[in-house]
Amino acid sequence: MPTSMPCPSIRIPVELLTQSSFSQFGTVIENPAHSTLPPSQRLPLPDVVSANQGSALKFIDVTHLSNLYNLAPSKKPARAVMNMFVCAPRELRPHEPSESMPSSWGDIDFDEDTDGNDDRQLFDVQILERHPFTTQTFIPMGLSQADRHTQYLVIVAPTLPTAASRRNIDRPPPYPTPKIKKSKSIKDIFAKARPSPFTNEAAPPPSQFSRLHPSQRPKGPGLPDLKNLRAFVATGNQAVTYGAGTWHAPMAVVGDRPIDFVVVQFANGVGIEDCQEVALTPDKNAEEGLVVTVDSDASGKVLVKAGIGSVKARL
Incomplete structure (x- = not known):
């Protein structure tokens, strides 16, 4: 049974999934030619070379896979494993006025009147999970970018510092962390001296994690930062990689039909090291808990209400 964590009443708007907006949580994989962003807001293109006798373009290093299981307590x-998830559309509940706090990521009134052609529904976020020692890549199959009737939500949260996690559940974080080796050899002690007696280096060697993208570095044992939870909508031409240890909701499909995802990650078969979960329980004084507000147009396409693309979505 997952650890439970009290949560406030917050309504979260939907953002457009882009690499710049998602960078602290992982990477977005998409053909740059299909980007909906204006050229001024796009990130530099990844390295690209000609392939397949000139019949293809090969984009280099579009995402980064991390295997941090050397830090796991069991050692x-x-x-590498590759699974398939067939994700059915989630049930959304009808919109109703609420006194929930607006998310810090969307300065909008969730109870304002919508356009007569728009539909507003609510998705309750009841559980978050993370894979502390591995990245996890979700690759949708059989879904077109132009498909307006089926999309998916990517819901993520930063990690709280350990001390803040203790305040939230009144006890230390529930998950195992690597044991710190306290006893050190004479060689280990002298190795920290500068200049080093072994190499004459004036500066300490860089951390093994300094070469990793910030989203892929170890996050520590902290619980999710619920007040900064964010929700993104993805189209069929986008895959997503969660950085190692990134708190996220199970994949949430919105629309008419299931989506098949190929999922690539590492695993060692130790349950608590492969996946950790936190069940979200509304505070005793909370009205509803964490809720993503899902607005859609007459065709069923999810509308973007915060961040990049929000103005365009309302035109």
């Missing part, structure tokens, strides 16, 4: 090695 059991992991292997």
